[in-house]
Amino acid sequence: MVANTPLVIVGASLAGAQAAQTLRAEGYEGPLVLIGEEDELPYERPPLSKGYLLGKEPRQKIYVQPAQWYQENRVELRLGTTATALDPAAHRLTLDDGSTLGYAKLLLTTGARPRRLPVPGADLAGVHQLRRVEDSDRLRELFRTAQRIAVVGAGWIGLExxxxxxxxxxxxxxxEALELPLLRVLGPEVATVFADLHREHGVDLRLGVQVSAFEGTDGKVSGVRLGDGSLVPAEAVLVGIGAAPATELAEAAGLLVDNGIRTDASLRTSDPDIYAAGDVARADHPLIGKPVRVEHWANALHQPRTAARAMLGQDTVYDRTPYFFTDQYDLGMEYTGYVEPDGYDRVVLRGDPATREFIAFWLADNRVLAGMNVNTWDVTDTIRTLVRSPDPIDPARLADPDVPLGEV
Incomplete structure (x- = not known):
């Protein structure tokens, strides 16, 4: 590395903060710059749709580190700053104030942006998204005052x-446009659990419907027009239809982009001095056997550690098992593994989903690809072991609660 030329991280998110922390923990003593579009210190996003949104967690709990950590560890934190251009040949970034910044190695943790619904009225006041802390703040205030809202999209964010x-x-x-909530993630065998859960809590869950427009009065949304012509009254609307990786900087710089910034298993992009991690990275995965992009907290927590070590020249790869969790009403769930909608041939249930205390396993050729434990705890490590094993299992033993999970 060129002396006095900094390592630079673009994206002051959980992923960016974790990378900075790892670089210092691994002994890097040189200049380190962390650039973020938001004015907030790096923070974790799960509380924005969970504990913080519910008012159960204070704001200070969302931050990855207090402000003094960055000062004490000599991390130059440039908040409210956007990188507008990247020149890999010159090893230089252009920032939104017109200045430029050279780098020895660069890590992109630019995350993802909520997808917008391209229908008339999408820009009306009262149409919300949930990605940043100010979005969660607005929804918290809305929940104190509104009588009726509509949520477009029955994914994790929308349901939480x-x-x-x-x-x-x-x-x-x-x-929701599909026939069940979370259908692409859980499949029809398990998605019904969440449909039943929300209906039991009084949610008007409308499946297989299309949104054609948002309608409003005096510039403020008042309802959602559906494809069949009916109107759903609402004082506000939350649109939660997924997120797209923020790849614009990388794409304009000529890096390989394909549903995310493509990287090898060490998180190195098509440029040997540029790395990517977190929501924006579509990385080769040794366990899964193909490139994947994972938009979950655990990935943003762990993947940047591998990227940081690789930036320092260490021989390392990222092969952790994907993991995510949700809390909705009295249902808590952890999901370990990775499976695409058409990537499994059977679902094995251990326990009765009607009780909402069970484990579901997604299998292909009797090999466990993923497992989801619902209100069943202290089994994640065992599920992870099953997922990582290349060996087939006996589905009957897997389903039998009298057979210890570790002995399947």
Missing amino acids: ATAAARAAGVAVTVL
Whole structure:
């Protein structure tokens, strides 16, 4: 590395902060710059749709590190700053104030942005998204005052926000284009659990519907027009239809981009001095056997550690098993593994989903690809072992609660 030329991280997120922390922990003593678009210190996003949104967690708990940590560890934190251009040949970034910044190695942790619904009325006041802390703040205030809202999209963000709204006593109509909530993630065998859960908590869950427009009065949304012509009244709308990786900087710089910034298993991009991690990275995965992009907290927590070590020249790869969790009403769930909608041939259930205390396993050729434990705890490590094993298992033993999970 060129002396006095900094390592630079673009994206002051959980991923960016974790990378900075790892670089210092691994003994890097040189200049280190962390650039972030938001004015907030790096923070974790799960509380924005869970504990913080519910009002159960204070704001200070969302931050990865207090402000003094960055000072004490000589991390130059440039908040409210956007990198507008990247020149890999010159090893130089252009920032939104017109200045430039050279780098020895660069890590992109630019994350993802919520997808917008391209229908008339999408820009009306009262149409919300949930990605940043100010979005969560607006929804918290909304839940104190609104009587009825609509949520477009029955994914994790939409359903968690729905649960928070119901906890605050707000009537919620959820509008989902598919036949079940979370269908692409869980498949029809398990997705019904979440449909039943929300309906039991008073949610008006409308499945297989299309949104054609948002309608409003005096510039403020007042309802959602559906494809069949009907109108769903709402004082506000939350759109949660997924997120797209923020690849614009990388793409303009000529890096290989394909549903995320493509990297090898060490998180190195098509440029040997540029790395990517977190929501924006689509990385080769030795366990899964193909490139994947994972938009979950655990990935943003752990993947940048590998990237940071690779930036320092260490021989390292990222092969952790994907993991995520959700909390909705009295249901807590952990999901370990990775499986695409058409990537499994059977689902094995251990326990009765009707009780909401069970484990579901997704299998292909009797090999466990993923497992989800619902209100069943202290089994994640065992599920991870099953997922990482290349050996087939006996589905009957896997389903039998009298057979210890570790002995399947």
